Amino acid sequence: MNPISSPFSFILKIGAYKAFSEISPFVQFTNFTCNQSILEALDGFNQIHIVDFDIGYGDQCASFMQELALKPNNNLVPSLKITAFTSPMNDHFELSLTRDNLVNFAKEINIDFEFEIVNLDVLFLPFRISDKEAIAVNLSPSSQIPFPLVLGFVKNLSPKIVVSVDRGCERTDLPFPNHLIYALQSFSNLIESLDAVNMNLDTLQKIELFMIQPSIEKIVTRRYSFPEKTQNWRGQFLSVGFLPISFSNFTENQAMYVIKRAFSGFHIEKRHSELVLCWQRREIVSVSAWRC
Numbered sequence: 001m002n003p004i005s006s007p008f009s010f011i012l013k014i015g016a017y018k019a020f021s022e023i024s025p026f027v028q029f030t031n032f033t034c035n036q037s038i039l040e041a042l043d044g045f046n047q048i049h050i051v052d053f054d055i056g057y058g059d060q061c062a063s064f065m066q067e068l069a070l071k072p073n074n075n076l077v078p079s080l081k082i083t084a085f086t087s088p089m090n091d092h093f094e095l096s097l098t099r100d101n102l103v104n105f106a107k108e109i110n111i112d113f114e115f116e117i118v119n120l121d122v123l124f125l126p127f128r129i130s131d132k133e134a135i136a137v138n139l140s141p142s143s144q145i146p147f148p149l150v151l152g153f154v155k156n157l158s159p160k161i162v163v164s165v166d167r168g169c170e171r172t173d174l175p176f177p178n179h180l181i182y183a184l185q186s187f188s189n190l191i192e193s194l195d196a197v198n199m200n201l202d203t204l205q206k207i208e209l210f211m212i213q214p215s216i217e218k219i220v221t222r223r224y225s226f227p228e229k230t231q232n233w234r235g236q237f238l239s240v241g242f243l244p245i246s247f248s249n250f251t252e253n254q255a256m257y258v259i260k261r262a263f264s265g266f267h268i269e270k271r272h273s274e275l276v277l278c279w280q281r282r283e284i285v286s287v288s289a290w291r292c
Contacts, residue, residue: 010094016210017057023197025263026285029255029277033287034163035064036251038136041161045134046078051157052138053150055084058098062105069109079112087120123153135159141170141233146226151240155292162242162290168283169219173232176223183219187212193279196265237290244273245289
């Protein structure tokens with residue numbers, strides 16, 4: 001077995017991610033904002049289907065499942081299907097473990113749950129969905145390339161909502177060197193926000209090794225494969241017919257409350273229809289929602 005995809009390596013990555021989640025509001029902010037927006041958009045539907053291009057370790061899905069179980073429609077907990085899109089570059093060993101964890105969690109909280117892993121090749125083929133399903137899409141600009149192809153595919157699904165997390169690194173509208181500098185500055189802001197917590201040095205190094213370094217490598221690899229400048233990802237959303245959705249007052253206020261209560265030095269700004277998590281006035285990550 002490839003040591004990079006070994007259970008031990010996976011445990012180390014999960015440990016780094018857990019530590020990151022505890023000391024930074026990044027994960028809490030993105031998970032809550034995305035999930036609350038999806039819950040509101042799909043309220044009243046009994047069959048929910050989330051198409052996810054950025055499944056990660058599945059923690060956002062697990063949080064969504066938990067909220068779904070607590071808010072049944074007509075005393076009936078909706079069924080949930082998650083379709084996770086993957087590419088040959090993704091770690092299929094980790095994805096299979098994520099699937100197993102979510103399936104087991106669904107059994108524990110008694111949710112009718114289905115999880116499917118789909119190769120990106122299906123983007124070129126008909127993709128069947130049930131007319132009874134309410135579709136939501138998790139699609140971040142860093143998820144896959146080419147982004148315009150994915151957007152066209154997503155639009156054909158006629159989703160009720162698309163949520164997008166911008167980690168502040170995707171500037172394909174800039175030349176390659178400028179894009180790289182922009183991304184490094186974004187990661188530098190994130191690292192400085194972690195340094196301010198005065199965490200254990202060993203923990204910080206693990207976060208850098210297992211989270212930040214791979215993210216930088218992926219940005220460089222993707223841009224090297226597609227070096228030409230393209231329209232900014234927000235412009236691409238608009239160009240194919242998506243419109244931004246404003247977050248509800250509840251989502252905004254609750255997100256601000258969570259950050260203010262549990263973390264110092266961070267705050268949330270509202271910029272047009274986006275919510276932006278900032279540290280010392282520097283952007284860390286933003287969330288937006290879209291509809292056809």
